[in-house]
Amino acid sequence: xxxxxxxxxLFFVVAMxxxxxxxxxxxxxxxxxxxxxxxxxxxxxLDEIPAPVYVITAEDIAASGATDLxxxxxxxxxxxxMKKKSGVTxxxxxxxxxxxxxxxxLVDGIPYYRSSHVADGATVDFRSFPLENIERVEVVKGGxxxxxxxxxxxxxxxxxxxxxxxxxxKIVAETGPNDWSRYYVSGNTGGGDLNAGIWYERVEEGQKRxxxxxxxxxxxxxxxxxxxxxxxxxxxxxxxxxxTHGEFRYRYNNEYGLNDEEKKYSRFSFRHEWDNVxxxxxxxxxxxxxxxxxxxYYRDSAFTVEAGGKRMVGETILAWGLFYRxxxxxxxxxxxxxxxxxxxxxxxxxxxxxxxxxxxxxxxxLRYEIWKQExxxxxxxxxxxxxxxxxxxxxxxxxxxxxxxxxPSFYELYIDSSSSLGNPxxxxxxxxxxxxxxxxxxxxxxxxxxxxxxxxxxxxxxxxWPGTWLNLAEFRxxxxxxxxxxxxxxxxxxALNGTWQHPEEKTDASSDWLRSYGIPEWEIGGSAQYxxxxxTVLLSVNLAANQAGSFSSPxxxxxxxxxxxxxxxxxxxxxxxxxxxxxxxxxxxxxxYTYRSGDNYYYGPERGLxxxxxxxx
Numbered sequence: 001x002x003x004x005x006x007x008x009x010l011f012f013v014v015a016m017x018x019x020x021x022x023x024x025x026x027x028x029x030x031x032x033x034x035x036x037x038x039x040x041x042x043x044x045x046l047d048e049i050p051a052p053v054y055v056i057t058a059e060d061i062a063a064s065g066a067t068d069l070x071x072x073x074x075x076x077x078x079x080x081x082m083k084k085k086s087g088v089t090x091x092x093x094x095x096x097x098x099x100x101x102x103x104x105x106l107v108d109g110i111p112y113y114r115s116s117h118v119a120d121g122a123t124v125d126f127r128s129f130p131l132e133n134i135e136r137v138e139v140v141k142g143g144x145x146x147x148x149x150x151x152x153x154x155x156x157x158x159x160x161x162x163x164x165x166x167x168x169x170k171i172v173a174e175t176g177p178n179d180w181s182r183y184y185v186s187g188n189t190g191g192g193d194l195n196a197g198i199w200y201e202r203v204e205e206g207q208k209r210x211x212x213x214x215x216x217x218x219x220x221x222x223x224x225x226x227x228x229x230x231x232x233x234x235x236x237x238x239x240x241x242x243x244t245h246g247e248f249r250y251r252y253n254n255e256y257g258l259n260d261e262e263k264k265y266s267r268f269s270f271r272h273e274w275d276n277v278x279x280x281x282x283x284x285x286x287x288x289x290x291x292x293x294x295x296x297y298y299r300d301s302a303f304t305v306e307a308g309g310k311r312m313v314g315e316t317i318l319a320w321g322l323f324y325r326x327x328x329x330x331x332x333x334x335x336x337x338x339x340x341x342x343x344x345x346x347x348x349x350x351x352x353x354x355x356x357x358x359x360x361x362x363x364x365x366l367r368y369e370i371w372k373q374e375x376x377x378x379x380x381x382x383x384x385x386x387x388x389x390x391x392x393x394x395x396x397x398x399x400x401x402x403x404x405x406x407x408p409s410f411y412e413l414y415i416d417s418s419s420s421l422g423n424p425x426x427x428x429x430x431x432x433x434x435x436x437x438x439x440x441x442x443x444x445x446x447x448x449x450x451x452x453x454x455x456x457x458x459x460x461x462x463x464x465w466p467g468t469w470l471n472l473a474e475f476r477x478x479x480x481x482x483x484x485x486x487x488x489x490x491x492x493x494x495a496l497n498g499t500w501q502h503p504e505e506k507t508d509a510s511s512d513w514l515r516s517y518g519i520p521e522w523e524i525g526g527s528a529q530y531x532x533x534x535x536t537v538l539l540s541v542n543l544a545a546n547q548a549g550s551f552s553s554p555x556x557x558x559x560x561x562x563x564x565x566x567x568x569x570x571x572x573x574x575x576x577x578x579x580x581x582x583x584x585x586x587x588x589x590x591x592x593y594t595y596r597s598g599d600n601y602y603y604g605p606e607r608g609l610x611x612x613x614x615x616x617x
Contacts, residue, residue: 038106038158039140039147041308041319041352042363047441050363050386050398052141052449052481058162061131063529063538065571065584065610067203068092069137069159070126075542075569077139078481078497081519085593086604087178087208089222089250093122096141097453098477098503098519099154102406102429104144106158108242108269110282113151114300115327116411119459119469123151123409128246128265128286130201130229132172132184135162141481142451143402143433146365146384149323149348153404153433153453161242164188164197164233174612179206182612195235203227203248209606210252223258225250239272259292277309296334302327308350316355323348329410333417340414340422344373346407362387363400371407374414375424380405386435394442400435408459412469420467427471431455446484453477458505477503477516491532498524520564521546538571544593565593567605578616585609 039049046053054077066072070092074082079097084090096103105112105124113123137159144152169187174180186199205225227248234241247264269282282304290296308321326345332338350367365384371377386400408426415422437449458473479501486494501523503516522545530537545564568589573582590607 038138038156039144040363041147041310041321041350041365042317042354046138046140047396049140050388050396050400051435052437052439052447052451054139054141054483056137056139058135061134062580062582062614063536063571063573064540065569065582065586066131068127069129069131069134070094072131073126073137073139073157075525075540078483078523078525079141079479079499079501080139081523081544083518084211084604086210086606087222087225088127088203088205088227089208089225089252090210091122092126093124094126095519096154097451097479097501098516099453102151102153102404102455104148104150104152104156106148106156107267107282107284108161108240108271109158109280109306110269110284110304111148111151111302111325112267112284114286114298115302115409116298116300116329116331117409118411119461125263127227127248128229128263129159130184130199130231130246132170132186132201133161133199133229133231133244135160142400142435143384143404143453145369145404145406146367146382146402147350147352149346149367149369149382150371150405150407150428153406153429153431153455161231161244162197162233163235163240164190164195167191168617170617171615172612174610176610177608178208179204180608180610181205193236195233197231197233199231199233201227201229209604211604221253223251223253238274239270241268241270243268257292259290261291262289263287276311277307279305279307281305290334293334295332295336298329298331300327300329316353319352321350323350327410331411331415333415333420335418337417340410340416342374342410342414344371344410346371357387360387360389365402369405378407378428380428380430393440395438395440397438398435399437402433404431404433404453404455405429406455408469412459418466423469426459426469427457429455429457429459429471431475443487444485446482448480448482450480451478460507472507473505474509475503475505475516476513477501491530493529493531494527495529496524496526498522518547520544534574534576536571536573536575538569540569540571542567563592563594565591567591567593575614580614580616582612582614583609584612 037044037046039051043049046055056076061072064072067088070082073080073094081095100120100122101117117123139155139157141155144156148156165188167189172184174182181204184201186197188197190196208222210220210222229246232243244267249262251258251260264287267284271280285301288298303326306321306323310319324347328343330339330341348367348369352365354361354363363386367382369380369382382403382405384402386398388396388398390396406429408428413422413424413426431454434452435449437447439447455475457471458475459469460472462468462470479499481499483497500521503519504513505516506513525542527538527540543566567587570585570588571582573580587605587607593604
């Protein structure tokens with residue numbers, strides 16, 4: 001069967017290449033910049049997508065003073081919550097609408113996630129995306145499985161990296177308390193048929209409090225963090241190649257003693273576009289080592305290739321393509337446990353069509369997921385339908401329904417350790433995502449929307465000895481999100497966003513619904529930016545309220561509560577010519593923050609200053 005699928009893929013690519021040749025004979029070939037628009041194979045403008053859409057630009061990143069992408073998303077986008085906010089030693093993971101695992105992260109359009117993740121844990125560590133190398137981040141909320149396949153129930157985050165620009169470069173130096181320092185250098189050259197760029201970033205942080213138990217005697221401290229990242233970017237007429245490698249090392253204390261961990265990642269991608277067709281491929285690796293437990297490590301890698309095209313037939317737009325992904329993993333929990341090594345692959349044809357019905361535009365998506373693995377094979381037909389109407393004043397009303405789908409991980413399927421056993425009979429998580437909203441994408445953009453996501457066969461951990469993973473839970477989350485932006489003259493920009501959400505789950509059909517653990521019911525944020533001459537001032541305020549809820553598992557349930565909190569950040573910058581100086585104050589009024597996880601309370605962020613200098617040449 002594997003050979004048949006590979007032959008189908010090769011036939012599809014060859015057919016596309018023939019189509020490219022025919023198109024070239026009929027029309028003059030021009031320079032085509034590789035284009036990525038998240039959430040649709042049809043649209044070329046994010047404002048047209050019938051879903052809540054948010055964009056963070058490189059300028060937004062520079063003005064924010066954020067230390068990593070997770071904290072930036074937490075502060076700028078409604079409905080995104082970052083659980084651990086103190087220091088960069090803790091893994092940076094986020095929650096969207098109460099969902100942690102089933103969030104799909106793309107890097108330049110290529111799916112990027114650990115294939116050895118665990119249920120209710122993040123599949124991506126956002127520390128592995130150097131902020132200086134990001135051109136923009138596109139976030140599309142709601143079900144994206146019909147477009148991108150597995151893991152896209154809560155939403156899709158597309159991280160689009162910078163392409164080489166004009167000849168020149170940049171140097172950044174930053175310092176702050178707790179031995180914080182960051183250095184970045186980049187250089188670009190070329191022009192015409194080939195552009196090239198290289199960059200390097202170094203981040204360090206010293207001792208900092210991470211979280212504490214109910215008694216201060218059991219405090220946990222981060223002792224040291226060091227991270228390095230390197231990149232090479234090449235681009236030409238209609239194509240782009242990117243390579244990134246990074247590693248970060250950190251030490252911290254816990255109840256077992258001193259832990260010294262290391263994570264490494266590598267990412268390679270290539271994209272080529274010819275008129276209305278494209279070819280996209282990528283390869284990534286993620287290696288995690290945990291020396292505290294002898295022999296514990298995780299090695300994940302994935303190879304991806306996708307080819308597709310788009311055509312206009314009258315007023316109807318058609319898009320189609322074929323996706324292939326191969327995943328490999330090797331891991332061990334240590335303590336002499338056997339090493340697990342597994343491989344599987346995924347192939348998925350997909351299509352999307354957009355057409356008008358009177359004053360309405362209908363959009364239909366369809367994807368057929370085929371997964372081949374050692375135990376049970378799976379296939380899933382994933383539809384999505386949305387309709388929208390744009391009024392004469394530019395406002396857009398939309399409603400959509402999408403099937404969502406998430407595969408179990410290698411770890412959940414196959415782990416064989418002294419304390420946990422994998423369950424090769426796990427079924428994928430399946431469900432539906434619904435959106436209803438109204439938005440105005442003008443200069444004073446605003447949006448408001450209702451959402452509902454429901455998942456069946458939610459994978460949960462059962463720690464009855466030996467622990468294993470079971471399809472036990474039902475999960476649903478619903479709520480309302482709103483955002484508004486005002487541009488007041490030439491100097492002021494105000495923004496306000498808010499979310500009310502209610503994620504809840506139950507362990508089986510006969511259980512009561514319990515509110516999901518650790519997610520604030522209310523998240524409200526706002527910012528005011530003032531620009532005059534060389535000066536820019538940004539004030540940001542964020543509130544998280546009513547974190548009370550219930551923790552449920554197959555063996556226990558209990559209520560808990562955590563304090564509401566408000567954080568205020570202030571960033572001031574001055575720029576002239578090729579020089580920029582920034583002063584950022586994190587948690588200006590030193591607001592307290594705790595997040596309960598079992599018997600532990602995470603703590604932070606403590607008030608701190610960061611001073612940076614940037615020189616462009």
